[in-house]
Amino acid sequence: MISIEAQIRQRCALAIGKAFGAEHAPSAVVKAGDPRFGDYQCNSAMALSGTLGLPPRQVATRIIEHLDLADMCETPVIAGPGFINFKLQSGFVAQRIEAIAAESATLARAGVPESPHRQTVVVDYAGPNIAKEMHVGHLRSCIIGDAISRIMEFQAHRVIRQNHVGDFGTQFGMLIRLAREIQMQTGDFPPIEDLDAYYKQAAQRDREDENFAREAREAVVALQNGEPQAVALWRRIYDESRRHSAEIFQLLGLKLTPHDERGESFYAPRLFGVVEQIAETLRIGGDGGDTALDGIDTTSKGAELTTTPPEDRAEAAGALASPQALERLSDAQLPDVVRRPFACVSAGAMCVFLPGYVDKEKKPLPLIIQKADGAFLYATTDLAALRFRLVEDKLTPEDQKPLHESWLADRVIYTTDARQAQHFSMVFDTVRAMRWHIHSQSGGTVDLVHASFGSILGPDGKPFKTRSGESVKLKALLLEATERAAKVVAEKNPSLSPDRQKLIAAAVGIGAVKYADLKQDRTGDYEFVWERIISFEGNTGPYLQYAYARICSIFRKAGGIDLTGARAALVEPAEQNLARSLLKFPDIVEIAARDLKPHYICTYLYELCGLFSAFYEKCPVLKAGDAATVNSRLILCRVTQAVLKIGLQELLGIPVLDEM
RNA sequence: GCGCUCGUAGCUCAAUUGGAUAGAGCGUCGGACUACGAAUCCGAAGGUUGCAGGUUCGACUCCUGCCGGGCGCACCA
Structure with a gap:
């Protein structure tokens, strides 16, 4: 079932095409800004009047002449400078409501269509560092990421959730080092139910004891080299930490499962290869120098990179293949302006330089993918993860189940906080420079998106902390x-x-x-x-849950009423308003998915509840008198109930309750 | 210094991305329970959308310049 707004948009486009030619066809149809103007409006006439050289109202008239909406709307009205207003016919509204309520299958989608072009979407969210307990810093990524994946999933996209846990970083050196010590003293593995206390103890020792700190760093190297004792201790800590995060996920009702988890440790074996591949492919410099870097103006970031012809890059890369050439480019010979992506060693670290990024001194700012001491960083892990998601053959020993097939992602969405915007921008640019975002089969490009979010602040307007200054668990x-x-x-x-x-x-x-x-x-x-x-008034979760519970209460009182074949009458204004709002749900889901903005759904559901409350006050359902009116109103309750359940529970991940 | 981002009612936020008279909640004031759940509803007051220009039929939204807050900017994630 195509949404009403989309249907009107299509018909308007058709009419514009007939009236002025297909090149003018796209039509700007949106929901009416004010109920007085009807349900939907077309804003194309004003925009078109300029290009056509006709007065906007005349354009609107011509559009209406070619418009066929008699099966849905009342006669369109031209208003103001050239708006075309549409009001759905009462009978049409009733018929759509009846169709949704008719059977459980349609009710379960409340009119929301499946996307006509299904995509494979990777959503990367949550991603806690499991050396510590989860704190408020993880809250938004969990909640927003989960909502986004639920919304896309409901549209029938193939959603692959990815929990990119920090399970292999430097902190684990400390934890392993401390575990080893306790094990030697007591013969037992340390109790780390209180993960944070354990982490604090390790961190303190790391600060105060030089030997400890040195051995902690050695433990990281041992871990990364797969030394059995270090790996075994890491495994114990890892298991314990995961028990903790699994509990939080469960409390939050996230749809993440252990199968969705591929953390730093998963990518660890790939890091060296990733650096090598990037260094090899983007190698450039020395004799070619600025000449080779010239010729492409990339004042803006990222997007320009895809226009670089691959041959150019290969040629430039091939011009200087020797390690000596790489070294020659170091530091002093770095160009003042980076005009195309390239990799080289700078100050001992393997770096990718990209157009558009400068540091405080206006010098080119690198994305460091391997530190001078040989260690890898989160940029390396992110790049390895993206390569895995985009181009790597998934038939690897670690990953045979459950996603053994190639993912062939069409989109990768990162739900992390806004402070990482530049990091992801650089990582994405690097991926594009490597052309990992090009589908090998179709030639299409993968959409890389950073769905960023702001910080949670305390009542003082500063980052949310406990009174003692610690992060809130x-x-x-x-x-x-x-x-x-x-x-x-x-x-x-x-x-x-x-x-x-x-x-x-x-x-x-x-x-x-x-x-x-x-x-x-x-x-x-x-x-x-x-x-x-936690206020239960106004635009809050409990308010919406309450509205849902009241509807459930009506159905409990109604008993086993059979609504098969019942008609929706919609005589009262309150009934009309509620019904028309219900039919807009599919379009709200659509734009929320388009912009990755769950708050569109919240705003809509809140307004819907307002309309339901008005209906509830003015239109008695069970005490309406005649059976036809009772059934008609029960249908409205039924569809409202379905929209609330889908919106809250399935799309936002907020549980609904029969009673509260 | 450069970059990103935000600035809307007393407070917290919306505004379908350039559309019509900028909307809600909280708070304030005034009303509604012998009617399906009052965790509710109805009404009132509250605005030069930070400032100044510009673009056009039309600007909270876009462009320029200021003012003010937040964040980021070479080996942490």
């Missing part, structure tokens, strides 16, 4: 949310059993935290103030 935060919700549940609905109350408190409390995060445009910062987060 996620487990404690979710526990507090649940406790605060429990108080309200006990007060509002004391008749529920304690077990039931506990369950509801968790869904309400954690749902409130998730909703508070999702309802805001992800690109901005927001303040975490408990009173606001």
